[in-house]
Amino acid sequence: MSGILIAVAAIAVLAAIFGLLLGFASIRFKVEADPIVEQIDAILPQTQCGQCGYPGCRPYAEAIANGDDINKCPPGGQATIEKLAALMGVEVEDSAHDESKGIKKVAFINEDMCIGCTKCIQACPVDAIVGGTKAVHTVIKDECTGCDLCVSPCPTDCIDMVPVEMTPETWKWELNKIPVVNIPTDASANKVE
Incomplete structure (x- = not known):
């Protein structure tokens, strides 16, 4: 009976040691990912179709982060191009994506x-x-x-x-395109006497 307890205790100690080593290694050797690639990848439609010339959406996101054109994703359409342009801080023409393909x-x-x-x-x-x-x-x-x-x-x-x-x-509903104008009001004009 004591042989079984010794074996279980030895395995538990080994598991704890290896767990600590793996925890230390995950902190010490952590690789930081480029956050802009993650944001671009989240905008892309994730169809993995390859129409952009890359084998999937993640490689295309990395290419955009390195300066490639943002208008190579036909499944994403004009809306994706506009989101990518806003994220990357670049201008986009209205005709950047062929609407017939849209x-x-x-x-x-x-x-x-x-x-x-x-x-x-x-x-x-x-x-x-x-x-x-x-x-x-x-x-x-x-x-x-x-x-x-x-x-x-x-x-x-x-x-x-x-x-x-x-x-x-x-x-294609464009409900968020209604312009909102804030009109400044004079506090004294709204005062009730």
Whole structure:
């Protein structure tokens, strides 16, 4: 019985020593991340589509922090460009992003032509396409980011990018654009006698 207690105590002591060593190492060898990269990455849409020329949103955020253009993200649109411009303190032209690309599009699979090869499923970075091998595939409209990466691998050209129908939910509401003017009031003019 005492042999078991000695073994448990020895393991507990070793665990405590290694825990202290790991705690010390995490403080001593801490690597500071660039906070501007974190802020830029939070603004980007996180579709990981690669349309900007980088393999994902994080590498593009690092490139922007190092001075790359802020208008290379088609899924983010003009709103993302404006947020990035405000964060980086640069001017942005109204035409910095092509508005025709700003219209949200989603993939549509012509199910009569689909052969179920799964190449579009493998190409989709956000898993918006469902289906099995040699079965008809379909696109989950709410998940599709419109990155267009599923179109080119399709051997039967059965995938088209179609604009999303405008509804009250998808309309570009600009409710925060109403100008607010503070009119200074004279304290003596408001005084009631």
